[in-house]
Amino acid sequence: MTHGSGGRAMAQLIDELFATSFDNEWLRQGNDGALLPTAPGRLVMATDAHVVSPLFFPGGDIGCLAVHGTINDVAMLGATPLYLAASFILEEGFPLADLARIVASMASAARDAGVPVVTGDTKVVERGHGDGVFITTTGVGSVADGVRVSGDRARPGDAILVSGTLGDHGVAIMSLRENLGFATVVESDTAALHGLVAALLAVEPDLHVLRDPTRGGLATTLNEIARQSGVGMLIEEARLPLREAVSAACELLGLDPLYVANEGKLICICAAASADAVLAAMRAHPLGRDAARIGTVIDDAQHFVQMETAFGGRRIVDWLNGEQLPRIC
Amino acid sequence: MSERAVGKASALRLRVRGQVQGVGFRPYVFRLAGELGLAGWVRNDGEGVDIAIDGAGPAIARFIERLPAEAPPLARIAAVEVLAQADEGGYRDFRIVASGGGALRTEVAPDAGICADCLEELFASGNRRYRYAFINCTQCGPRYSILRGLPYDRPQTSMAAFAQCPECLGEYTAPANRRFHAEPNACAHCGPQLALHDSDGRLLAGVDVVADALARLLRGEIVAIKGAGGFHLACDARNAAAVARLRLRKQREEKPFAVMFAGTASLAGFAAADAAAHRLLESPERPVVLLRKSADCDAALPGVAPGLAWLGAMLPSTPLHYLLFHEAAGRPAGSDWLATAQPLVLLMTSANPGGEPLVTGNDEALTRLRGIADVFVLHDRDIVARCDDSVLRLIAESPSPVPSAIPLPAPVPTPVPAEMSVLASAQVPSPAPGAAPSSATAGDPPFQFIRRARGYTPQAIALAGGGTAVLACGAYLKNSLCLLRGEQAFMSPHIGDLDNAASCVALDAAAMHLLDLLRIEPAVVAHDLHPDFYSSRFAAGFAAQRGLPCCAVQHHHAHIAAVMAEHRLSGEVLGLALDGVGLGSEGDEAGGQWGGELLRVSARNFARLGHLRPLPLPGGDRAAREPWRMAAAALHALGRGDEIAGRFDRPAAALLGQLLDDGRHAPLSSSCGRLFDAAAGLAGVSSVASFEGQAAMLYEGLAEAHGAVPVLADGYRIGSDGVLDLLPLLAQLADEPRPGFAAALFHVTLAAALADWIEFAAAQSGLRRVALGGGCCLNRFLLSRLRAQLEQRGFAVFEAQQVPPNDGGLSLGQAWVARHRLLAGEI
Ligand SMILES: [Fe+3]
Ligand SMILES: [Mg+2]
Ligand SMILES: [Zn+2]
Ligand SMILES: [Zn+2]
Structure with missing residues (x-):
């Protein structure tokens, strides 16, 4: 792909690729907006910029990730996602075949x-000014009356569930990037979660909190919710669903899986009384087969997220400023 | 002060500062004045003890001379000042009068183990406190641990709940009595009582608590015992099954336990202890002292401290502990039996399940220790302030003890009103707090703290100069706080590892308690550079709430600064930090994981003159828990990464070479602790550590057992960039089949390398004073050699003594740096 003289032809090519791949009545209107x-x-609106390296990984690629990520952000407010917008920033020289693959993956994710x-929109930047392709997606959805899902609604006594x-996702990315030949290939869990959310709301319209533990993992997400709601959390290590290969x-990498990213999981916090029903609904859904009740919201002025370890101790699951920095002196 | 001034005065006012309240100081003054035929009065006030003394000039002169010299053992006099304005005099007798007011600036006395007089009474069948577990007097008993606030008076302690019976009150109010204003004074009629509860928490009524508890200990049961600063879990240390059961229930695989002996006479056959060690064990502070094990110690005390060179030993600190040994000895009369060997050895470990803070409350014990203890020995005197056992070690090999002529702390810098201007300050020699236990004699070799808490908290450490008040919050592991007030530094008791919420809450509580007790309003809050430590977050929150500035202090700067602070060093020194991992300053291209640093250090700043050649930490902190990974990292650095998979029988071994090739999850670190892990890992020592520092401790034990060997020639290189490279030594160790020889070779070569390295830096910087800090400084096999070599070359060598060299003492350095930066206007 080149800028300059051939750029015009290329832009047309890309436009055609998008038009045929995403084809729908609104795109066909041919306006700059829908x-x-x-x-x-x-109405709910959410936007997410997607930057991932490598672009293709076991279980997915940046294309479907960009669709799922934004759908999930909309869904985590208890909304039904309705429409997406997408913008691409392409680095000059990015292989057209790769782009076609990504767009096809996006289109099929959106269709599914x-x-x-x-x-949508596309811009091409000079070589060296991008990392292949960046995709920003924006989603719009609507929330039914009576649904009040929000990060500040966790209450002491509530149950904490995780959908799988x-x-x-994080391990799938790392094993590829670090070129580690694990015996078992771990696939990214990337998935759109609005169907699962709808199934949960069907059994309990008053879910308190939903959130997808993406970057920073479960630990970071629980800390965000704990602060937002002004509560503490206590989870149990023995109840955390973990694939053996991920463990x-x-x-090997010295990482705490609680901090590793997910792209197709949600945390659900609901009243303890409805936890069993919600958990059953999760497990009945294909995306929630490995769901588990992992802990309880507790009263804590310091908003600590704590974990009861397999050895019976309790440790803080910290909010980290960045990477997991060594700390043992 | 001139002789004539004193000789002519008919009456004088004296001011005594320091730790002079709650230690029997007023009755002592009363007796001394009586003996010398002097009239006047004495009282406590906010600044210490206030004395008016009236009589013949020579008698007054003798009084002033004897006052500091014969002070009660628990008193620590900072200064005796003669006030300018003469007292009007005209007294007919000497009295103890009601406490005066004034700003509260006195010190709080630490808890003290039972004194000899009380011990005699405890075992005298005719005494009204015979076998009474709460006997105490002004010379002994709880202080800090029962105190809610100042002044130190009974209503401010957890003894407020107990009204004294007429007999006790008689003692309490009789100025000449040993129990005059002994705030926890009590007897069996009016004071606290023991109670025994079963594993379900039910009261076992109608039993002799001591006799029953002992019988259970001898049967192999695990007994929770409420001590001075918190609960212990105890069992018969000679009973392998009991020790194993305790390990299992406490989830503590191999970490060493401390043991309690009836007296120093009972140590024979277990550990070697010289007279200095005896004095330290018997001091009122009653610390755990690390002693070199005897050959058959591990067989006699199976599973207590397996494989290690050292045994943590202590003597009973409370009357209750003594009663257990007394019972085991068949309740002999008097205390002579303590001077003969007693067979009972009790394992005594802090009751801190899951690494959380020591349990202090009865209900808390019954719930949190449920399933661990078979039975509970409780009592109804509350522990207000938690205080773990202190752990110390004598630095016997050190040829240069603490300088004997320590400059004394000046009086607390309170502005002196004109009419009270100081005529003369008769600054009397007193042991520098913490520099020597109160009962140790002047010639004792220095000791080193491994953990500073009961018996020492909140004794002040004297600094060289004053300045603004500071709160320093420490780091992450073995955390403690430090408060500066004038020329004094107050360390909180050991708080613990900040990896659990309870320890974090305990940090908050300790900070508030000490700030309140010592009336300190900090002007700056110091913390570590690491952004994710709870202590750093606490500092930020505390500072924001009070509108104070924060000061982040680099970890190893703080380690060295702590040594400088306690040794009152000004100017610049060479600082050698031998440590685990601490975050380096920004701009360090190696990734910022420091830990083997040669620094040029002043109070405010430091420059990095050199560092150990970095090794990767494959898996970050996981490499600290799995020394085999550091051994693999060493092999990789030696270009022998292909050996890793075959050499280590670990699931991750197959892929660790790739991980090291990639490097993304193997941050580089100049840590000395990880260098030890690498060496120990190459010898197959503790391939996975079950407690922090285990590999290094076992490796030291191997070296100790093997004895010294010649230094490996060409085992190290010092680059012109100041990097000390020990890879040649590691290469040798990688092919050395004898672990003991390898351990000895590593230690002696490292000591020689470090000495040469310092020489190199000294040549560049012109500095001849060296401060040694960091957790690896607890390794005596290394440090005694390094120290000897440096002193041979004419260096002045300073080590941490009054605070632990590891992160337990870090807050002192942070506070000291923050104060100097503030004074220099840098904050
Ligand atoms: Fe350190
Ligand atoms: Mg998102
Ligand atoms: Zn006593
Ligand atoms: Zn009484």
Whole structure:
């Protein structure tokens, strides 16, 4: 792909690629924006920029990740995602075949999720000014009346559920990037979670908190919620769903799987009384088969997230400023 | 002060500062004045003890001379000042009068082990406190641990709940009595009582608590015992099954336990202890003292401290502990039996399940120790302030003890009103707090803290100069706080590792308690550079709340600064930090994981003159817990990465070479602790550590057992960039089949390398004073050699003594740096 003289032709090529891949009635309108019907309930809007290296990994690629990530951000407010917008920043020289693969993956993810990409944009930057491709997606959805999912609604006594195994995405990325030949290939869990959310809301419309533990993993997400809600959390190590291969990889790399990214998991916090029903609904859904109740929201002025370890001790699951820095002196 | 001034005065006012309240100082003054035929009065006030003394000039002169010289053992006099304005005099007798007011600036006395007089009474069947577990007097008993606030008066202690019976009150109010204003004074009629509870927490009524508890100990049961600063878990240390059971229940695989002996006469056959060690063990502070094990110690005390060169030993500190040994000895009369060997040895370990803070409350014990203890020995005197056992070691090999002529701390710098201006300050020699236990004689070799708590908290460390008040928050492991007030530094008791919420909450509580008790309003809050330590976060929050500036101090700067602070060093020194991992300053291209640093250090700043050649930490902190990984990192650095998979029988071994090739999860570190791990790992010692520092401790034990060997010629290189490279030594160790020889070779070669390295830096910097700090300085096999070589070359060598050289003493250095930066206007 080149800038300059051939740029015009290339831009046209890309436009055609997008038009055919994402094809839907709003794109076909040919405007710079999409003219959409109003939806019932309150509107939700979320946007997410996607930067991932490598672009293709076991279980997915940046394309489907960009669709799932934004759909999930919309869904975590208890909303039904309706439309997506996508913008691409391409580095000059990026192979067209790779782009086609990414766009195809995005299109099929959007189609599977039932959420069309209704508008988009592309820019090409000079070689060395990007990392192949960056994709920003924006989603719009609507929340039914009566649903009040929010990060500040965790209450002491609430149950903490997680929809499946932890750390799969991060380990999939790392094993490829670090070129480590694990015996078992770990696949990214990237998935759109709005179907699962709908299933949970069907059994308990008053879910308190939903959030997808992406970058920073479960630990960071629980800390965010604890601060936002002004509560503490106590989780149990023995109840955390973990793939053996993920455990082994984390052990080798010296990483705590609680801090490793997920792209197809959600944390659900709900009243203890409805926890069993919500957990059952999770497990009945294909994306929640390994769901588990991992802990409880507690009263704590310091908003600590604590974990009861396998040895019976309790340790703080800290909020980290950045990477997991060595600290043993 | 001129002789004539004193000789002519008919009446004088004296001011005594320091740790002079709650230690029997007023009755002592009363007796001394009586003996010398002097009239006047004595009282406590906010600044210490206030005395008016009236009588013949020569008698007054003798009084002033004897006052500091014969002071009660628990008193620590900072200064005796004769006030300018003469007292009007005209007294007919000498009295102890009601406490005066004034700003509260006195010191709080630490808890003290039972004194000889009380011990005699405890075992005298005719005494009204015969076998009473809460006997105490002004010379002994709890202080800091029962105190809620100043002044130190009974209503401010947890003894407020107990009204004294007429007999006790008689003692308490009789100025000549040993129990005059002994605030925890009590007897069996009016004071606290023991109670025995079963494993479910039910009271076992109608039992002799001591007799029953002992019988259970002898049967192999695990007994939770409420001590001075918190609960212990105890069992019969000679009973392998009991020790193993305790290890299992406490989830503590191999970490060494401390043991309690009836007296120093009972140590024979277990550990070697000279007279200095005896004095330290018997001091009122009653610390755990690390002693060199005897050959058959591990067989006699199976599983207590397996494989290590050292045994942590202590003597009973409370009357209750003594009663258990007394019971085991068949309740002999008097205390002579303590001078003969007693067979009972009790394992005594802090009751801190899961690494959380020591349990102090009864209900807390019954819940948190449930499933660990078979039975609970409780009592109804509350522990207000938690205080773990202190752990010390004599630095017997050291040829240069603490300088005997320590400059004394000046009086607390309170502005002196004109009418009270100081005529003369008769600054009397007193042992520098912590520099020597109160009962140790002047010639004793210095000792070193491994953990500083009961018996020493909150004794002040005297600094060379004053300045603004500072709160320093420490780092992450073995944390403690430090408060500066004037020329005094107050260390909090050992708080613990900040990896659990309870320890973090305990840090908050300790900070508030000490700030309140010592009336300190800090002007700056110091902390480590690491952003993710709870202590750093606490510092930021505390400072923000009070509108104070924060001061982040680099970890190894703080380690060296702590040594400089306690030794009152000004100017610049060479600082050798031999440590685990601490975050380096920004701008360090190696990734910032420091730990084997040669620094040029002043109070405010440091420059990095050199560092150990970095090794990768494969898996970050995981490499600290798994020394085999450091051994693998060494092999990789030697270009022998292909040996890793075959050499280590660990699941991760197959891929560790790739991990090291990639480097992304193997940050480089100049840590000395990890260098030890690498060496120990190459010898197959502790391939996975079950407690922090285990590999290095076992490796030291191997070297100790093997004895010294010649230094490996060409085992190290010192680059012109100041990097000390020990890879040649590691290469030798990688092929050395004899672990003991390898350990000895590593230690002696490292000592020689470090000495040469310092010589190299001295040649560049012109500095001839060396301060040694960091956790590896607890390795005596290394340090005694390094120290000897440096002194031979004419260096003045300074080590941490009054605070631990590891992170337990870090806050002192942080506080000292922060104060100097503030004074220099840098904050
Ligand atoms: Fe350190
Ligand atoms: Mg997101
Ligand atoms: Zn006494
Ligand atoms: Zn009484």
